[in-house]
Amino acid sequence: MKQEEVNFAKSDAFNLTMIPSAFARKLRTCVIFQLFRFLVINIKMLVVVSKSH
Amino acid sequence: MARLIVMGGGVSGHTAATFAKKWLGSEHEVVVVTPNSQWNWIPSNIWVGVGQMTKEDVVFPLAPVYEKAGIDYRQAKAVSIHPEGKADSDKPYITIEYTGQGKAGQTEEITYDYLINATGPKLNFDATPGLGDGNGQLGEHTVSVCTADHAMHANLELKQIFEKAKTQKQKILVGTGHGMCTCQGAAFEYIFNIEHEAKKAGVRDNLEIKWISNESFLGDFGMGGLHMKVGGYVVSSKLFAESLFAERDVPWLIGAHVNKVEAGKVHYELLDGTTGEEEFDFAMLIPPFAGVGLKAYDKAGEDITGKLFAPNGFMKVDADYSGKPYEEWKASDWPRTYQNPDYKNIFAAGIAFAPPHLISKPMTSVNGTPINPTPPRTGMPAGIIGKAVAHSVCDLIKEGENAHLHEASMAEMGAACVASAGKGVFDGTAAAMTVYPVVPDFEKYPGTGRDTDYTFGEIGLAGHWIKHILHHMFIYKAKLNPGWTLIPE
Numbered sequence A: 001m002k003q004e005e006v007n008f009a010k011s012d013a014f015n016l017t018m019i020p021s022a023f024a025r026k027l028r029t030c031v032i033f034q035l036f037r038f039l040v041i042n043i044k045m046l047v048v049v050s051k052s053h
Numbered sequence B: 001m002a003r004l005i006v007m008g009g010g011v012s013g014h015t016a017a018t019f020a021k022k023w024l025g026s027e028h029e030v031v032v033v034t035p036n037s038q039w040n041w042i043p044s045n046i047w048v049g050v051g052q053m054t055k056e057d058v059v060f061p062l063a064p065v066y067e068k069a070g071i072d073y074r075q076a077k078a079v080s081i082h083p084e085g086k087a088d089s090d091k092p093y094i095t096i097e098y099t100g101q102g103k104a105g106q107t108e109e110i111t112y113d114y115l116i117n118a119t120g121p122k123l124n125f126d127a128t129p130g131l132g133d134g135n136g137q138l139g140e141h142t143v144s145v146c147t148a149d150h151a152m153h154a155n156l157e158l159k160q161i162f163e164k165a166k167t168q169k170q171k172i173l174v175g176t177g178h179g180m181c182t183c184q185g186a187a188f189e190y191i192f193n194i195e196h197e198a199k200k201a202g203v204r205d206n207l208e209i210k211w212i213s214n215e216s217f218l219g220d221f222g223m224g225g226l227h228m229k230v231g232g233y234v235v236s237s238k239l240f241a242e243s244l245f246a247e248r249d250v251p252w253l254i255g256a257h258v259n260k261v262e263a264g265k266v267h268y269e270l271l272d273g274t275t276g277e278e279e280f281d282f283a284m285l286i287p288p289f290a291g292v293g294l295k296a297y298d299k300a301g302e303d304i305t306g307k308l309f310a311p312n313g314f315m316k317v318d319a320d321y322s323g324k325p326y327e328e329w330k331a332s333d334w335p336r337t338y339q340n341p342d343y344k345n346i347f348a349a350g351i352a353f354a355p356p357h358l359i360s361k362p363m364t365s366v367n368g369t370p371i372n373p374t375p376p377r378t379g380m381p382a383g384i385i386g387k388a389v390a391h392s393v394c395d396l397i398k399e400g401e402n403a404h405l406h407e408a409s410m411a412e413m414g415a416a417c418v419a420s421a422g423k424g425v426f427d428g429t430a431a432a433m434t435v436y437p438v439v440p441d442f443e444k445y446p447g448t449g450r451d452t453d454y455t456f457g458e459i460g461l462a463g464h465w466i467k468h469i470l471h472h473m474f475i476y477k478a479k480l481n482p483g484w485t486l487i488p489e
């Protein structure tokens, strides 16, 4: 069984949701990809902050 | 010379006082009355609670900052408000009781022209038997991360659990300690930080980590949940939250009103009316919040607390408190100027103002017990409201009583929120979210109540970096270091 599929079997509640694949999880801590996301998130947050002041 | 008194030197009050002083200059007086000698960046208490930061990392002394700013700082707690003065004087005043500055226990009256109440929440541990100690403080069975001292204590207890988990199974319970709690976000951060640290310590396999909360669905967060754009879909925060809990192997118990805490056990009632018990070796349960218990008196000395404050102790402002049913709730029920309707020189900012009603759909168990999150007022709205109120007071002082009041409705402002899910420069993660507006407006945005172009969320290392940078940025700003006004709330 793929590692990300193990938790589905642990409960009905877990079984009915989505669990990220190994690739999606890897991206979460991939420094190059996260540097790019850092820029994107900052821009999105600045837009919301500027709309709120 | 006019005098503004700000009661409370937390996120909202500190923002209000420092901006007011900057705008008013030396011509007018700004007094801060707050019982704490140190300012605390509360969001980072989570990291103190897992030993990733020390108390010193998240606090700094207020006195030098206020001295630099020219603010009159009284380390004291406000006790009562007398908005009409007393028999021989029309001048409004407050009474305070010192907690430091060598005058602990002494009381004093201070007159004001304008008053901002930014006293935040009372951590109402005693609302749940056993959660408190019966004297308003945290009880002995659970821990808290609501203050830096609580968080240090929580970390010491947690370390003992980790030690035991090297050889035996241990159970950790994190969530809310009452059916009417808010601040689920803090508990959410704490549970995933514990999980992250447990993996690092190699004890995760021996730990059962469980969530318990008053939300009717996971990801409600007291805001009725939110819908965000993820991977080309518009997704409910329910799916987003459930996914994270399942991924990290954290089962959940929701719609729960914890009604009693004993050594190693909580008793709860669920929305379906059933009751149960959950055992634990370590539990961090957020207490419900209430107003800090300020009293108010009229000129004749009659108690008018009920006129200034809602029954939950939060101050009444320009909101709709008619108590209308959920189906009739509107964005316009939420306050815009935070001015008290009866006394126009009194304002409330941050957690201290009384919300008109919940944001989440009201829920009661089949036995009639209300079980629903109360509205969160997180750091960004607390700061923005503090600044808007300070602006209004400055204009009233400078331009007279007809000056235009500044507005900061939570139904028209967004919030950026970063919830840590584990600390680490290369292996940390956090859920970075924006929500616009904080209070859904179903007239303007039929469907989800919010603008999905500005409501998004994602989990990753970038979120952790942002959370870490925000920690330093907000402490830098609160210390009034050069350029502090350029850093947004």
Ligand SMILES: Cc1cc2nc3c(=O)[nH]c(=O)nc-3n(C[C@H](O)[C@H](O)[C@H](O)COP(=O)(O)OP(=O)(O)OC[C@H]3O[C@@H](n4cnc5c(N)ncnc54)[C@H](O)[C@@H]3O)c2cc1C
Pocket: B007, B008, B009, B010, B011, B012, B013, B033, B034, B035, B036, B042, B043, B044, B045, B046, B076, B077, B078, B079, B118, B119, B120, B121, B145, B146, B147, B183, B186, B292, B349, B350, B351, B352, B377, B378, B379, B380, B382, B417, B418, B419
């Ligand atoms: C553990 C935790 C984590 C959090 N994490 C986040 C986060 O990641 N992001 C976010 O946006 N928000 C977060 N929050 C919420 C955030 O801390 C609050 O929104 C914010 O502190 C509210 O500001 P405030 O000024 O209204 O209240 P506070 O910051 O609590 O300030 C109230 C002040 O009033 C003082 N006071 C109390 N009684 C009196 C009295 N009688 N007289 C005078 N002064 C008095 C208190 O000492 C305090 O200084 C978190 C909260 C907690 C508990």
